[in-house]
Amino acid sequence: MPQFDDLRAYLPADLQALELWMDEASRLVSAVKNPDPVLPFDGKGLFDEANEEGYQNLGRLAEMVLSALSLCMLDNECIYVKSCKPLANRDRLKKLIQQARVSQTNSMWEEAGGGEATQEQRKKKDSLLDAIFALIDYTSAILARLFAQVAVGKYWSDNVLAVLTQRVAKLKVLLIDMHANTLISCQVGEASLDQTDISSRLSNGIMDEEECEEVLRMIDAESKEGLTTTANADVARYCVDQNRFRSGIDTILRYLLLSLRFNNRSGLQATSFEICGMVYGTGFEDFKALLFQDRDLEYSASSDQDALKTAYPAFKILNEAFHQVKQNCPPKSQGNLRTTVEWRYCDAHNKRSSIALPDNAMNDLSRCEPQKAVMDSMADIISVMIPLVLTSPVVVSNLTKFRASLALACDAKDVVQPSKNKDYCAFFRMYTNQFEKDSQSWDVMRLSAAVQQGFFSRNNLIERGASSKNAGKVQSKLVDRSREMESWVIDECSVTVACKYQVCSILLVAFIIAGGGLAMIACKNRIKGVDPSNLSMYLWILAGFYLLVQKSRFVEEWPWSDFLRFRVRCRSVSELHAISGINEQLLMAKLLHDERGGSLLKTRGPYNKVFLQRDSNDGFSIDRSLHMTTLLLSGLIMLKVVTPRGQALVCLDARRGTELKVVEHQGNQAQEHLLCEDIDRLQDRYGQKKSKDRMRLQLAMSKELKWKRVQGVYKGMEAEFV
Template sequence: MTSYHTSLSSISQRIGRGLKTPINHLKRRAREKLSHPSIPSVLEDEAAKLRGKPVLFTVNDILAADAPRADGRLAYPQFDSFERYTLSDQDDIAMRLWHKEATRLHFYLQNPDVPIRFENRTLFSRGDEEGYKTLSRLADKILTALSLCTLDNEVINVQYCKNISNRNKLEKLIQQAHVAAAADHGADSLDTKDPIQAANRRREQEALSDLISYVSVILARLITQTGTGNYWQATVLCVLVKHVVKIKALLLDLGSNARIAAQEGESALEGSRNTESKRWATLVDEEEECEEVLRMIDADTKEGLTSIDEADVAAYCVNQNKFRSGMSFALRSIVSSLRTSSRPGTVATSFEICGLVYETGFQGFKTLLFQDKEMVYSATSDLDNLNTADSSLRILGQTVQNLKRGAPRTAPSAVSATTFIEWDYRTTDQGATDPSLDNARGSLEPMSLEFMDDIITILVPLATTNPNFVSELNNFRGIMLFCCESDELIHPYQETNFTAFFRVYTKQFEEKKQPDGLLRLKTAFQDGTFERYRLIHPSDNNPESSQLPSSRSATVKSADKFNDRIRLMENEWVADESSIIVPCPTYVLGVGAIAMILAAGGLTIGFTVGDRIEGVDPFNLATYAWVLAAFLVLICKSVLVREWLWSDFLHLRVRCRSVSELEAVTGVRAQLIIAKLLHDESGGGILVTRGPYNSVFRHRSSEGGIGFAIDRPISTTTMLISGLTPLKVVTPRGQALVCLDARRGTGLRLVGHQANVADQYLVCEDINRLQKLAKAAGGNGGDKGKCMRLQLLLSNELKWKRVLGIYDAQNVVFV
């Protein structure tokens, strides 16, 4: 591939020839293009079906998307400008480079079925330790260039809109630029007299350009497949184009450019000291919603504190800053995933990246559970996030299939493949049988990735499946909607019912001995650990655990039984604050029928026997029958529930106040009941629970208060299927459990190697001691088949230093 340095040089030599579409003309067309788009529009229900289809806009639409209003009175700042880093005639050079980049991206968007892959054999070859370290070094350079882009945009904020500027952030970016400049020592310059060093630098520049080009194509396809809307797609692509072009320009001489950026940042910081606003770095931080800033600007304008022209420019800066902040995060997340682990002593070729999408709850809700190469676990169950993750998984699957269909390339004979990928993605129609039923366990066949460019081809789209990335991309889309001046809405694509499993790992990681008591996601996927149907198949040996039937026919039969029970629970059960009302006409009518038979039988005996038995009044037998019938009704009315009001009994219903009562009345397993209660609670249910085993519930009654009693321990299967994943962590006192809580509707939850003091976690401390006590009890004649009980508490005081993995909680229940 031709290096970006060659492209920039050839373009700069043709300055003055003009452009087919001048920048001023694009700026004049920008607002009317977005306000009255000539691009063919589609209806909302049609737009939902266009995932992966060709885009409807042109290259010029992309270039014009974020231009400010054509007003000669105002001087709008140019974000992502690299004027100070290159030659003069900035508009001419910039437009040529933007046009070239936009044309490249537009081609892949117009042809979504065209395979894309990272191809570079000049710098990368084998997928070994050296290859991963080289990739990490290039990723660090791109991240440095991204920081310089953010620094330049922060300088614009200081000059034009202090409401969104931040002194601490600016000082940190300036320090990063100084570090990058000091670490260079002229090594990044292409103007070296050493031919070998110059050749190496050109090879590295080509690899850097190829890498950022591939990342931008993957991101562009994802952007257009997460939602329809001319404003959303064209504007974000315009920001992406300008961001990528500036990154490539900065990478040409990163050290010198870092020094220039640091000087500009220091000048802006020094110039703002005398005219510093009171709102500097106090009202608005990086995470605050941009509409709040716009309201403040509007309020200042009405009060006469800011002129209309200044407010207009400031509002433009707010929008542009938020657009670029979101794009910078997306690029940074993908590129950061290409770096080697930062933990000391970590081998670059020893890692595992794994993800699982499985169904939770009972209404088609899903959870994405993800483990990155740093062994950090994250999860999301938000429907919008899962819909975006579906687009990421489709792109990843398409990339895997393209690699499989590609022409085989001979690997170096002395090196065998060390990196592998396993992949499974299944879809069904909405409302159909759970796609996980079609999972052929043990059918995962790893595909070897022998060359480094093939590995990079997989790692980049794999990074977009991270719940953290998916959640931030959706937040970015929401900011776009609130900040845009166009009336056009952003329509999400139609949701699909899918499950997925993906895993990229190395031979060194697979051969490394794993700690005891941990469950790998691959094992959980193949064993069906996360499948909901385990809730209705109790094991013969352990009443608190369950197992799936082995045959396909039995599985389908159990699925039908499961779905019938869920429909019954959803349609006929009524919950209030402390109880669940269940219709039971069969039971009540059966009891009534038996009582009436006894009573009628007694009367029949009285009339038919008459005086044929001397000394016996036959109607006394009728009295005894009536007493027996009444006693039967009283017994049957008390055997299922502790208290059954006559009004409920006569209306053929029963009010259950505990899990055990509900299980006795309905015949539904306790674990399925608890899973349903957890599902409804996350959906806004009003049921309040009480002990003794309600630690995982959020709506708990105060001590001694009324509520629905959770009087059965919660099994591991119930927790996993409800979105609670127990993770084993290392603490100063030993090992503990921390639950990754991704129950229905959770936007993003993360458990890293350090606790977040602002969050509360369900934890169980010092599980080693509990396990030793359980083993000692079993060894001294205790019941070895009895489940070990672990007490979960909601706390923010537990501190840990490392996450080991998912806890393999066999023969364990949580209380």
């Protein structure tokens, strides 16, 4: 069988491949089995003070490891060309060769010693190698622990750790002499390029499970038709399996290294940044969403339950890293540049990580104990930045797909099972004082401020700004209201609500009035000058009129068949509010939540643009506007962006079941977004009026809006969206 991640062509004479693999395997297994937190990153003297030079060094080292990773992928691509043609891709091979050529020209190794190196150059290179190897060791230890906690099963753990061991060993060997090793790899790649004419039949990037299955079907078809030998078919299947094992690791490693490297997409300096990751309760039934702001100020989100399950060990490892760094931080940071971490973490399965909270408090981040630490060492910064990046929905989504791919590939004897569901909420933030200074003039809301002020608390759907003393009562009320709404029957155009209390109270009053008429008949001639029968008739008519008025008071149509069965069909939000007494914003949050859960309900205007299932003729009327907090708690985050015409709002849609959504700088017109254009004009108009009414923002679905930069979360919490 072909040897993937083969390092023998690059090995110096004094090193043995087997010994390197055994050393790396022993280190990674120890990192997985050790119950203590992973040891902090050791900078090896290159990462001391947290300053601009330290961040630049981190970016350069990440770029060098990224270049070595491209060589690993190039070598493996050459194996596909030789042993599994359906997996090979000419465009991908050309791209990898080009990346290797570019990295060769940008390499720091020419400074560290090309040709006859002096003693000082060799010393500098050795110091650089020590720092790079330390970065690889810490990153791989964190990844190994994350992989081990994401899923259970011998097939999963053995294969993933084996591939990670081989990859780490080859990265280190390649980095010993990147200049020479790049030449060797490119020569093999160009030779393979001449041997294949395969174009982009499959993906240009990482293969997903469907494409792997398609390749296997092609191999089986060729084997049945006698176009390939059994031995060659077995080799091709082996290549597909190896591609499965490596694809997920390659994607995650590449994203991590790109995040550590400074890309300057935000327009800020390398020392001016903020990274945030949070898990908060949305909708109902303990559903949650993962929201992330990366170093470039781009936002991503996911609310898929498998993804949230995958994210739990990532946040658990991150929490351990933050606590470990906090113990090492000095009481007061020295220097002009300060890097600060803030976090709130509540884990129902770890009492040490949260304060004593009542039931269902995992949905309220504002009630988690806030913690903070200021770091003055680049080693500490790297120790928390790496696990923080791994909580990104991009990483979590790819890791979830990776786990699912291996779960489908394993046999019945060794099943890959995901980790168990955990109830938790989290908020982690890392930022510099330079970023705080640069962002002061931005008219947006920081995620930390939103969490602190309770905007991500579901209690806002019951009572806005509830105090901590009343939070337990409000939470209990929310649970009761949720149970009440679960009993409703929802069809395509209405919501049927049981209303025994309302019907009985109406009938009781009507019977009392009608009973008064019967009492008049019993009086007969005892009241002089009064005809009891006429008065009785009048009271009976009054009772009937009262019934008709009360039936029309709550809903537009209330058939007697429903009335006498103690139920009512509501065809609008206002009718549903009138009959149930539940807050209108809570009702719409429930409808938004159920819409992504298989609800049959179709909606119509005037304010249903946020809803996905629409019917302009006979749908359920959304006749009340949505508030900003309702959107947030439904997984719809309004982001402020800079456009050629000013500022606009773009919605990051992470409502229930969303696998992955990203809002980047330079907006992608291939995707349709919910947005509000010309926000500046609307804000100026309402500012001039000085009105106490909520500002009404018009929403629309469009692909046409172009924006240059994402600024942050819209701060207009008093706005209404129509």
